[in-house]
Amino acid sequence: MGVRHYLRNERRLFASIGLGLRRRKALAPGAVAVGYSRAQRPLLVVFVVLTVVEGLLFALVGFGLVVHLVLAAVELYSLLLVVGLLCSITVYPHSVSMDEVRVRYGVFLDVRVPVSAIAGVRARSEDHSGRRGFDLDGETFTVALSWQTNVVLELSRPVAFTRPLGRPGEARVIKFYADDPQAAAAAIHHAMVRPRESSP
Secondary structure, eight states: OHHHHHHHHHHHHHHHHHHHHTTOOOOOTTOEEEOOOTTTHHHHHHHHHHHHHHHHHHHHSOOOHHHHHHHHHHHHHHHHHHHHHHHHHHHSOEEEOSSEEEEEETTTEEEEEEGGGEEEEEEEEEEOTTSOSEEEETTEEEEOBTTEEEEEEEEEEEEEEEOTTSOEEEEEEEEEOOSSHHHHHHHHHHHHHHHHHHOO
C-alpha cells in the first residue's frame, strides 16, 4: 500500500510542475482557494538553489563519465522532486466551497470535509514542536507546517480520510495551517451559514 501511494504521489508531484508553469490551481468550480505555502516557500527555494549548486560542484570533480552520469541523474531527480513539491503546495491549496472544505498538503494529503459535518471553526495558533507534520492523535488530526497550525475545525461527526502513504484515518477535530487564518475561518463560516440563509 505504501509503495503504490508513494509512486502515485510522485507522478502527481511531477504533474504539478506543469500546472504550476501554467499558473493553474486544482480547484472545484466556485471554490475559494486558501493558501498555505507562504511559510515553506522560501525554504524550498533555498533547497532548489542548493541542489543546483551541488550539481555544478559535482560536475567540476573528476569522477569519470559513468559516475558523472549517475550523479547528474540523481541531481536531476532531486531537483524535480523539490520543484514539484514547491509547485504542488501552490497549485493544491486548501479550498472552501458551499459543499465541502478540503484540507490539503500538496499532492500528499486531501481531507474532504462536508460543510454539513462542521460544527465550528476558529482561528487559533498552536505550536506542535517535536510532533510529526501529519499526526492523528485519537480523534484529532493535525496538519502542521513548520510545526504550526492556526485554524481548528470541529466536526459534528467523524470524517474519514486517507493519509499520505495510504493508511486510513478518522477525525472529529482537524487542525491545519493557512497563510491567512482569519480569512480561512471567515470563508468556512460563510459556507456554514450560507445554506441556512438560502433555505425558505
